[in-house]
Amino acid sequence: MMMAHGIDLLIEFFYLAASALFILSLKWMSSPKSARHGVWAGEIGMALAIVGTLLYRGPGGAVLHYRWIFIGLVLGSIVGVPLGRVAMTAVPQRTALSHAFGAFCVTLVGIAHYYSEVPDLPRFTMAVLSAEVILGSLTFTGSLMAAGKLQEILPQRPITYRGANVVNLGILGVAVAFAIYLITNPGHTAFFPFIVALPLAFGVLMIIPIGGADMPTVISLLNSYAGLSAAAMGFVLNSKLLIIAGALDGSSGFILSVIMSKAMNRSFTNVLFGAFGQVQASAAGAAEQRTVRSATPEEAAGILSAANKVVIVPGYGMAVAQAQHKVRELFDSLSRRGVDVKFGIHPVAGRMPGHMNVLLAEADIPYDRLLDLDEINADFPQTDVALIIGANDVTNPAARDDKASPIYGMPILDVDKARTVMVIKRGMSPGFAGIDNPLYYLDRTLMLFGDAKAFVGDIVRELSGSHH
Amino acid sequence: MMMAHGIDLLIEFFYLAASALFILSLKWMSSPKSARHGVWAGEIGMALAIVGTLLYRGPGGAVLHYRWIFIGLVLGSIVGVPLGRVAMTAVPQRTALSHAFGAFCVTLVGIAHYYSEVPDLPRFTMAVLSAEVILGSLTFTGSLMAAGKLQEILPQRPITYRGANVVNLGILGVAVAFAIYLITNPGHTAFFPFIVALPLAFGVLMIIPIGGADMPTVISLLNSYAGLSAAAMGFVLNSKLLIIAGALDGSSGFILSVIMSKAMNRSFTNVLFGAFGQVQASAAGAAEQRTVRSATPEEAAGILSAANKVVIVPGYGMAVAQAQHKVRELFDSLSRRGVDVKFGIHPVAGRMPGHMNVLLAEADIPYDRLLDLDEINADFPQTDVALIIGANDVTNPAARDDKASPIYGMPILDVDKARTVMVIKRGMSPGFAGIDNPLYYLDRTLMLFGDAKAFVGDIVRELSGSHH
Amino acid sequence: MPDIINALFVFMLACFLGFEVIRRVSPLLHTPLMSLTNALDAISVVGAILLVGEGKSTFTTVLGTLGIIAATSNIVGGFIITDRMLKMFKSSRPAGPSAGK
Amino acid sequence: MPDIINALFVFMLACFLGFEVIRRVSPLLHTPLMSLTNALDAISVVGAILLVGEGKSTFTTVLGTLGIIAATSNIVGGFIITDRMLKMFKSSRPAGPSAGK
Numbered sequence A, B: 001m002m003m004a005h006g007i008d009l010l011i012e013f014f015y016l017a018a019s020a021l022f023i024l025s026l027k028w029m030s031s032p033k034s035a036r037h038g039v040w041a042g043e044i045g046m047a048l049a050i051v052g053t054l055l056y057r058g059p060g061g062a063v064l065h066y067r068w069i070f071i072g073l074v075l076g077s078i079v080g081v082p083l084g085r086v087a088m089t090a091v092p093q094r095t096a097l098s099h100a101f102g103a104f105c106v107t108l109v110g111i112a113h114y115y116s117e118v119p120d121l122p123r124f125t126m127a128v129l130s131a132e133v134i135l136g137s138l139t140f141t142g143s144l145m146a147a148g149k150l151q152e153i154l155p156q157r158p159i160t161y162r163g164a165n166v167v168n169l170g171i172l173g174v175a176v177a178f179a180i181y182l183i184t185n186p187g188h189t190a191f192f193p194f195i196v197a198l199p200l201a202f203g204v205l206m207i208i209p210i211g212g213a214d215m216p217t218v219i220s221l222l223n224s225y226a227g228l229s230a231a232a233m234g235f236v237l238n239s240k241l242l243i244i245a246g247a248l249d250g251s252s253g254f255i256l257s258v259i260m261s262k263a264m265n266r267s268f269t270n271v272l273f274g275a276f277g278q279v280q281a282s283a284a285g286a287a288e289q290r291t292v293r294s295a296t297p298e299e300a301a302g303i304l305s306a307a308n309k310v311v312i313v314p315g316y317g318m319a320v321a322q323a324q325h326k327v328r329e330l331f332d333s334l335s336r337r338g339v340d341v342k343f344g345i346h347p348v349a350g351r352m353p354g355h356m357n358v359l360l361a362e363a364d365i366p367y368d369r370l371l372d373l374d375e376i377n378a379d380f381p382q383t384d385v386a387l388i389i390g391a392n393d394v395t396n397p398a399a400r401d402d403k404a405s406p407i408y409g410m411p412i413l414d415v416d417k418a419r420t421v422m423v424i425k426r427g428m429s430p431g432f433a434g435i436d437n438p439l440y441y442l443d444r445t446l447m448l449f450g451d452a453k454a455f456v457g458d459i460v461r462e463l464s465g466s467h468h
Numbered sequence C, D: 001m002p003d004i005i006n007a008l009f010v011f012m013l014a015c016f017l018g019f020e021v022i023r024r025v026s027p028l029l030h031t032p033l034m035s036l037t038n039a040l041d042a043i044s045v046v047g048a049i050l051l052v053g054e055g056k057s058t059f060t061t062v063l064g065t066l067g068i069i070a071a072t073s074n075i076v077g078g079f080i081i082t083d084r085m086l087k088m089f090k091s092s093r094p095a096g097p098s099a100g101k
């Protein structure tokens, strides 16, 4: 290592403090009360890391060439500000895009490192450098594709062909083979471009067969890969700070994808091995024509205003319709009438972990009204009305009762235990899982057909009308 | 470092695996279901660490001199087995004794290291070596004293004199001053014995003014010091394994003492700065002669067998009287009669964190019947009988209601919310905190005077007598 | 060689720590967590700064500067959006003592 | 010098990890926890073994052997008693699925 002068020791102390601050930053995310301290800790840590790095002296005590560093920092900030100001609904694609940026940086540094050191690369360095470049490149294109699908620039629907998995894994396998060869023969520069280009191709091909709706799980996995590539860079540069930040980020992505796959009742290997594209068995076709009862906004308003306890269950439809502000009005209006209104939040409602919480928080609904699965399920038997707004799969009782259902075993919100169930959705089309929902045919269920935003708005109007 | 051959790399991998196993070991202690895996992980980790170390090669590839190593390992095992087989009631003093052993080892290694390297000790090494030796020696004598007091070889009562704290801290201060001098002048071998001898004296003097009853908090702190001294040894030897194990142990002792001081409503600084010996204000003297009602075993048996829900609250008196097996008989007898019996366990009931749980588990009471403060307190209003067996302070309602009480603010078990309260103790003497307990003068309270073991035995006999 | 070992120890500990810490993150905050880790992950800017700063060749300067731009935009954007999201989370109770532990 | 830094990083991470892990230990098991950490803390045996094994002088051999004896007795005794205690903890429910998480 480069530990001649006191300045290097100082830099390492900056890095030590930055690492501790990053850990605190994530620790403080454990509760909304301390979470903003977490952001500050992260910011201070990042500032220490950057300032520490700028202090670095090369051999002979030469300071760094600052010019292009500052140009890069300024341009990056200019790009970053609008990326921090996107609408809340664009958060999934923003997240994907920023994984792409992170992976881009890692890959470029890896490539530059290779060409400036070659052939003077010890085996261990070459091995971790290969890991850095391979993970970086596939995360780069994979995340760009994911962002494109989520932003609907690319077609959302999965494009599959026979043998896709074999071809994809083959491409990755060849890249790994080149990397293994390079470990003992780093001087073969002609081989290096392959361990960049092939993973770039793999990243694209990996995402093509995956439907837009499966992107959140993919994004979390890519998050994990991005973290691991940064950790690999840490191994190359022997920087403990990078290893720590990368490992923290890697575990974060990994845990979120585990949580998602558990809540969706998918096996984790199914997720890990990228079999997202599998066509889901649709039981909807065979469903006999059963009858549903529907109601008008006026009737719904009447039932709601007569209730003592209401639980609102939001889902992807609320996000699509951008109905959260109308939902807030409904919440206010009912609360003013003395109705006890809570929200039941399923861990995979929407299309992103925590999706509903952010939208409802945006609409100023206090977070202590947002209860998760375990907390709210005990409440449903004492609930007068369960009002479902654009949610579907997360309320499907087949997951609990019907062993033949493809989602059997997925934990759900027991809305069917409430006295009355009301469901706002536009029609009878299924949700993400593509299956029919027996909830809609229950006697206690009323369908409220319409766009979530418009329908909730109508209910609010009825409530305030009858108020006067 | 000594990283010439492949064997050294292998050793480091052993150490890496051992560190991971130690972490897993503590992680698995999070639940009684996985805890025994934790012991196995710890054992395997320790075996890997020892085997790895035995593989070590000195300069020139010389293997270690194994003879005295093996003699030490064998003798240590011979001493260790009986130390692992002590009675459960002797666990506090056993724990103290083993801190002394651990600190003894650390101190000896530190001393030997100093004399065999002197004067060739870089500043950093000398600094951490001093920390190792100072922490090690004071933990050694401190723990021996604590063990002596707990085993009642030494007088339990605190021996205080004016200015004790000043003298003690002065002694430690001089030791630290010598250590600081040695950092820049390691060659002054004449000074080294002081940084061993003075902390040894400090360890003794620190414990003299502390009453036997305060030993558990002291033991936990000594646990923390023992861990830190092992970590300091890790810094000296540049062994990451030692640093990790020491840090884990250090945080364990620290957290347990924080938990204890919170549950005893002492400020943590009060504990950290060793002001344990303070004479506790006894409000008992001024107490007017109020009347209590007492009952016989026969009456108690009648009340218990008529109850539906009974909560038993054990305390230090149950441990002293070794009454846990009789309590188990009571539990069985009542359960057979269809009474729902639970145990309410206060975090500082007894004289050691988790004391009651171990005793009751020893008597084969299933651990899911043992509920902690938060869980059981909601139950008392629906409880027919709260049966207190040798507990006192942890049930004192003054902690909740009387702002003037010295224990005001300490979380307690709300036994006074139960329909009937029965208290088994030998007389009216106060508990550890030395204060009167207003609980005993309530109308709903019956005092059952007698030794816990004998009295519970009498109740059990009455219950089985009336059964026939 | 010792570098490898040190790096592995640090990586092992950081992975364990990551698991423990992330598992405790409130599900309420999973979306802000994703954007916060985005920002933290951009720590790779350190590698890019060293690359540019050493100024070995135009090639490394160009690649490194692009890297700095990409990573910095993640840092700035990630922290801004995380803070924006967290600012929205409000409790209806005025920070009173919460029940239990 | 790099040794110091590496050691500090490892220490920092291990302390954070210790806190996270120990805080999750069930209060039921605080007594076995104390005896388990006793056993783990006796890892200082590694230092004593190296000391004796290098055989620099009779002085180091004597001190080191005493150290090995003390530490080994902690290892053996600590694991035995921890396991004895844990064996006593039994559930009345035959390991059924526990409610909630």
Ligand SMILES: NC(=O)c1ccc[n+]([C@@H]2O[C@H](COP(=O)([O-])OP(=O)(O)OC[C@H]3O[C@@H](n4cnc5c(N)ncnc54)[C@H](OP(=O)(O)O)[C@@H]3O)[C@@H](O)[C@H]2O)c1
Residues within 6 Å of the ligand: A213, A214, A215, A216, A217, A260, A263, A264, A314, A315, A316, A317, A318, A320, A321, A347, A348, A349, A350, A351, A352, A353, A354, A355, A389, A390, A391, A392, A393, A394, A395, A424, A425, A426, A427, A428, A429, A430, A431, A432, A433, A450, A451, A452, A453
């Ligand atoms: N959150 C995550 O992290 C995540 C990740 C990956 C996958 N998923 C999956 O996503 C699903 C989430 O469940 P969910 O219940 O939230 O959603 P869902 O099951 O996908 O159902 C959403 C429903 O909203 C309705 N809808 C759509 N647009 C609407 C509008 N403008 N107004 C009113 N209703 C509208 C749709 O019915 P109509 O068309 O009839 O209106 C649809 O049935 C789960 O299957 C989960 O496994 C979640």
Ligand SMILES: NC(=O)c1ccc[n+]([C@@H]2O[C@H](COP(=O)([O-])OP(=O)(O)OC[C@H]3O[C@@H](n4cnc5c(N)ncnc54)[C@H](OP(=O)(O)O)[C@@H]3O)[C@@H](O)[C@H]2O)c1
Residues within 6 Å of the ligand: B213, B214, B215, B216, B217, B260, B263, B264, B314, B315, B316, B317, B318, B320, B321, B347, B348, B349, B350, B351, B352, B353, B354, B355, B389, B390, B391, B392, B393, B394, B395, B424, B425, B426, B427, B428, B429, B430, B431, B432, B433, B450, B451, B452, B453
């Ligand atoms: N657990 C820990 O980690 C820890 C650590 C440090 C301090 N402490 C302190 O220890 C106290 C523990 O509270 P606690 O309620 O368990 O105990 P306690 O308040 O000390 O009371 C124990 C009671 O048991 C009775 N007793 C003694 N021997 C008995 C026997 N053979 N048969 C029947 N009764 C007997 C005594 O009364 P008689 O003499 O009248 O019988 C005494 O009042 C707390 O003040 C706590 O702060 C605990």
